[in-house]
Amino acid sequence: MVGGLAARALHRQGASVALAGRNAERLADLSRLPGDCPRRRFDAYDLDGCAALAPWAARSLGRLDRVVVAVGVAGFGPAESVDEPAAEHLMTVNALAPMAVVRGALTVLEAGGAIGVVTGAVVDAPPRGMADYAAAKTALATWLAVVGREQRARGVRIVDARLPHLEGGFAARAVTGEPPRLPPGADPAAAVERHLLAPLAGAPERPHSVPGAPERPH
Numbered sequence: 001m002v003g004g005l006a007a008r009a010l011h012r013q014g015a016s017v018a019l020a021g022r023n024a025e026r027l028a029d030l031s032r033l034p035g036d037c038p039r040r041r042f043d044a045y046d047l048d049g050c051a052a053l054a055p056w057a058a059r060s061l062g063r064l065d066r067v068v069v070a071v072g073v074a075g076f077g078p079a080e081s082v083d084e085p086a087a088e089h090l091m092t093v094n095a096l097a098p099m100a101v102v103r104g105a106l107t108v109l110e111a112g113g114a115i116g117v118v119t120g121a122v123v124d125a126p127p128r129g130m131a132d133y134a135a136a137k138t139a140l141a142t143w144l145a146v147v148g149r150e151q152r153a154r155g156v157r158i159v160d161a162r163l164p165h166l167e168g169g170f171a172a173r174a175v176t177g178e179p180p181r182l183p184p185g186a187d188p189a190a191a192v193e194r195h196l197l198a199p200l201a202g203a204p205e206r207p208h209s210v211p212g213a214p215e216r217p218h
């Protein structure tokens with residue numbers, strides 16, 4: 001949903017868009033955007049395939065200045081109820097796969113470009129019953145923060161879009177457990193505009209040295 005909303009909005013703004021997704025039908029539907037967007041299938045478990053997406057998009061479009069990563073899956077239940085395959089699934093889809101996509105994007109993105117990655121409000125307020133999902137999103141958010149500092153001197157911006165709970169059925173597609181009773185979600189289009197597209201469109205920061213960032217790991 002979020003990826004589709006972002007792709008349609010960017011297309012309406014005049015961007016040439018290349019689409020990547022797992023579901024062939026949804027991808028075909030989306031690629032009927034006027035202009036017949038290039039499209040490619042991927043699975044989050046294929047991390048090399050994830051890293052190859054942005055280079056493919058750059059080749060297909062001729063250049064690449066924006067990347068949006070909206071892959072993710074929910075999981076619910078107290079920590080002891082999440083079995084190892086589900087725990088691995090949540091960490092792979094919510095952290096390792098988006099990280100691989102971004103790693104690939106950094107090799108081809110133009111200076112002045114931007115990458116928007118969806119994490120979630122759980123990073124700031126991790127609820128009970130979502131330990132694995134929240135931990136994966138928090139790992140991703142921390143990784144993005146460091147990459148953002150690393151890329152500042154090159155003028156590449158990293159946007160960590162911490163979306164609130166949205167209407168749209170994401171929780172019902174959980175890989176494990178049952179979602180808690182949730183309050184009505186925010187309007188998806190408005191939230192995507194506010195937390196993802198607006199920051200993604202922000203004026204690129206001018207290249208400069210990175211003040212305050214530790215140069216040595218500690």
Ligand SMILES: NC(=O)c1ccc[n+]([C@@H]2O[C@H](COP(=O)([O-])OP(=O)(O)OC[C@H]3O[C@@H](n4cnc5c(N)ncnc54)[C@H](OP(=O)(O)O)[C@@H]3O)[C@@H](O)[C@H]2O)c1
Pocket residue numbers: 001002003021022023026042043044045070071072073074093118119120121162163164165166167168169170171173185
């Ligand atoms: N909706 C919310 O309330 C909410 C709130 C905060 C953050 N988020 C985050 O927003 C992002 C988008 O979620 P959404 O609301 O748009 O839900 P969604 O429609 O279920 O989108 C999740 C996307 O991830 C893809 N995906 C899941 N497992 C995959 C795998 N193994 N390989 C490749 N692709 C896979 C799904 O592909 P398929 O289409 O093939 O299933 C789908 O395109 C996620 O990162 C989510 O964590 C959502």
